[in-house]
Amino acid sequence: MSLNTFQKIKYIFVLSKDLIGPYKSGLILTILLGFLNGLAGSIGIGVVIPLFSLFSNVAVEGTDFITRNVAWSFSFLHIPLTPAFLIAFMVALFALKALTQFFSKYNTEKLVARLEEDLRKDLFEKTLKADWPSLMEQKTGYLERVLLFDISNAASLLNQVSSSILIATSFIAYAFVAFKISSTVTLMTMGFGGILFFLFKPLFFKTRKISEEISATFKEVAHHVGENIIGAKIVKATSTEDRVISKGLHYFDKLRRARIKMSFYTYSLGQSLEPTGIAFVGLLFIFTYRTPEFNIAAFGVVVYLIQKMFSFIQSAQSQMQGFNGLIPYLESTAEYKTIAKNSVEVNRGTDDFEFNKSLEFKGIEFSYPRSGEILKNLNFSIQKGEVVGIIGPSGVGKTTVVDLLLRLLEPDGGQILLDGKNILKIDLKAWRNNIGYVPQDIFLLNDTIENNVKFYDETVTHEEIIKAIKMASIYDFVSELPDRFQTVVGERGIELSGGQRQRIVLARALARNPKILVLDEATSSVDTESEALIQKAISGLKGRVTILVIAHRLSTITNADKLMVLEEGRIIEEGRPEELLKNKSSHFYKAYHIKD
Incomplete structure (x- = not known):
C-alpha cells in the first residue's frame, strides 16, 4: 500500500519508537552537534565575503549579515580585521565543523552498535525462553537471518535518523545564513528543492518495494540453504543435488535482478541532481547579476551555500530511499520481537521438586x-x-x-x-x-x-x-x-x-x-x-x-x-x-x- 510522505514518516516513527526510544539522549546530542556543525560551516564560508572585500580594497562595512557580524565580533574582541586573522578564523570554523561532524558520527556508530547488541541479546534470549509450540513454528535459518541481517539493517535506522538530524540541522543553519545574505535567492532555492523532492517521490516507492522483495528473498534463501545443508545426506543419497542447486540459483538470480533495479533507481536519482543544480545556479546568476545590490563575493557564498543545500536535499532524498529500504527489515525485527515477547514461556510454579512416591x-x-x-x-x-x-x-x-x-x-x-x-x-x-x-x-x-x-x-x-x-x-x-x-x-x-x-x-x-x-x-x-x-x-x-x-x-x-x-x-x-x-x-x- 502506497503511503504519502507524512503517513510514511509517522509509520516509521511508530514502528521504530520502541526500538530507538531508549537512545533519545544520544539523539539529542546529535541535534546539538548538527546545529553547531551547520553554523560553523555556513559562517566559515561566509567569511569569504569580508575577505574578498579586503583583497578588493572595498570598504568592509557592508550590509550583509556575515560582514556586519564578523566586523562587530572582531571589533569587540579587539582583533585586527586583516586577511590573516580572517583566514585563521575561517580555518578555525571549518576545524570546528570537522570536529563536530566526527563526534556526531562517532556517537551515532556507538548508538547503533549498542542497539544491535541489545536487540540481538533480547531476541535471542526471548526465543530460547519461548514456549515450545512457538519454537515448533520456527523455520530453519529464520532466527539466524533476523539476528545477523535484519537487526543489522533495522539498527541502521538509528544511523539514518542521526544522519537525517545532521542533514536537517545543517540545512537549517545554512539556510539561515543564506537567507540573511540573500532572502530572495534562498527562498527560490528552497522552493525549487521542494519541487524536486516531490518529482522524485515515485522512485522512493519503487525502491521500497524492491527492498521488501530483497528482504523476503533473503529469508527464503536462508531457509533453503539451512534446510538442505541439514538434510545434505538425503540430498546426496537421492541424487537431488542438481534440483536443490537449481532452486538456489533461482533465488540468487532473483537477488541479482533486484539489486540491479535498486542500483538503477538510486543512481539515476543521484546523478540527475548535479546538472539540475548547475542549471538552476546559472538561472540565478542571470536573474540577479544586473541588480544594483549584486555582490560577486556574496553571490559566490550564496552559490556555495545553495550547493550545500542541494547536497542536503540530495542527501535527504537518499535518506528517504534509505528509510524505504530499511522498512522491511524494521518490520521484520519489530514483528519478530512482538511474537517473541508474546510467546515467552510462563512459569507459574514456585514449589520445590520432591519425588517420593x-x-x-x-x-x-x-x-x-x-x-x-x-x-x-x-x-x-x-x-x-x-x-x-x-x-x-x-x-x-x-x-x-x-x-x-x-x-x-x-x-x-x-x-x-x-x-x-x-x-x-x-x-x-x-x-x-x-x-x-x-x-x-x-x-x-x-x-x-x-x-x-x-x-x-x-x-x-x-x-x-x-x-x-x-x-x-x-x-x-x-x-x-x-x-x-x-x-x-x-x-x-x-x-x-x-x-x-x-x-x-x-x-x-x-x-x-x-x-x-x-x-x-x-x-x-x-x-x-x-x-x-x-x-x-x-x-x-x-x-x-x-x-x-x-x-x-x-x-x-x-x-x-x-x-x-x-x-x-x-x-x-x-x-x-x-x-x-x-x-x-x-x-x-x-x-x-x-x-x-
Whole structure:
C-alpha cells in the first residue's frame, strides 16, 4: 500500500519508537552537534565575503549579515580585521565543523552498535525462553537471518535518523545564513528543492518495494540453504543435488535482478541532481547579476551555500530511499520481537521438586491446533524407581506424553501429579533440572565429548562426567580414543556412529543426576549391539532412577517393570511384559510375534 510522505514518516516513527526510544539522549546530542556543525560551516564560508572585500580594497562595512557580524565580533574582541586573522578564523570554523561532524558520527556508530547488541541479546534470549509450540513454528535459518541481517539493517535506522538530524540541522543553519545574505535567492532555492523532492517521490516507492522483495528473498534463501545443508545426506543419497542447486540459483538470480533495479533507481536519482543544480545556479546568476545590490563575493557564498543545500536535499532524498529500504527489515525485527515477547514461556510454579512416591497422568486431554485431539482421558501412574515402557503405533501421542512430562506442552484437561501435587505448581527450572531426556533425534554440539556431556553446565565435574559415561556404557570406547574426553565429535556428531551418539546423549542426561529419565525411542535408529548396551545402562539404573521408555523396538522394554499400550489417545493395556507375553490375546503378544 502506497503511503504519502507524512503517513510514511509517522509509520516509521511508530514502528521504530520502541526500538530507538531508549537512545533519545544520544539523539539529542546529535541535534546539538548538527546545529553547531551547520553554523560553523555556513559562517566559515561566509567569511569569504569580508575577505574578498579586503583583497578588493572595498570598504568592509557592508550590509550583509556575515560582514556586519564578523566586523562587530572582531571589533569587540579587539582583533585586527586583516586577511590573516580572517583566514585563521575561517580555518578555525571549518576545524570546528570537522570536529563536530566526527563526534556526531562517532556517537551515532556507538548508538547503533549498542542497539544491535541489545536487540540481538533480547531476541535471542526471548526465543530460547519461548514456549515450545512457538519454537515448533520456527523455520530453519529464520532466527539466524533476523539476528545477523535484519537487526543489522533495522539498527541502521538509528544511523539514518542521526544522519537525517545532521542533514536537517545543517540545512537549517545554512539556510539561515543564506537567507540573511540573500532572502530572495534562498527562498527560490528552497522552493525549487521542494519541487524536486516531490518529482522524485515515485522512485522512493519503487525502491521500497524492491527492498521488501530483497528482504523476503533473503529469508527464503536462508531457509533453503539451512534446510538442505541439514538434510545434505538425503540430498546426496537421492541424487537431488542438481534440483536443490537449481532452486538456489533461482533465488540468487532473483537477488541479482533486484539489486540491479535498486542500483538503477538510486543512481539515476543521484546523478540527475548535479546538472539540475548547475542549471538552476546559472538561472540565478542571470536573474540577479544586473541588480544594483549584486555582490560577486556574496553571490559566490550564496552559490556555495545553495550547493550545500542541494547536497542536503540530495542527501535527504537518499535518506528517504534509505528509510524505504530499511522498512522491511524494521518490520521484520519489530514483528519478530512482538511474537517473541508474546510467546515467552510462563512459569507459574514456585514449589520445590520432591519425588517420593509416584508420578500420575490423571484424565489428561490434549489437542494440537491442526491435527485435533491426540490424547483422550489418558490415565496411568508410575511408581518411584520403576522402569515403565510405552508402545503403540505412530501418531497415537507417545511423544506428546513426553512433551507434557517435560512441560514443553500443557494439557488441555486433567492433571499430571507428582506425589499428588500438580506439576504446574513446581518451579519450571527445578522440574526440568530433575528430568533427564534422551530424544530420538540426537542433538550434539560440534565440540568435545566432555563439553557435550556437560552441555553448558559448568557445575558438572570431570568425575561426574566419567561416572555418567560409565553408566551409559560408552566408557571403554571413549578411553580408546586418542584424545579421550577431548575428542571433537563433529557437526551433529558426524564423527561417531548412531549408537555412540545416542549413548553420549544418554551420558549427558545422566550427568544431571535426574530423578526421572525419559527415553523417547532412543534405540529406534541404533544397531543391535548399541541397543544391548543401552539396555544394559537402563538395567543398571533400575530402582535408582524412575525411567519412562517410549519404544518402537519391543526388545528394548522386555525387562521393564510395567508396559503400557497407547492407542487412540488412551491406555488400552498395561501389565508386566512377561505376563502380557503369556496372554496370546494381548496387544503386546501380537506385536511381539508379528514377525511370526
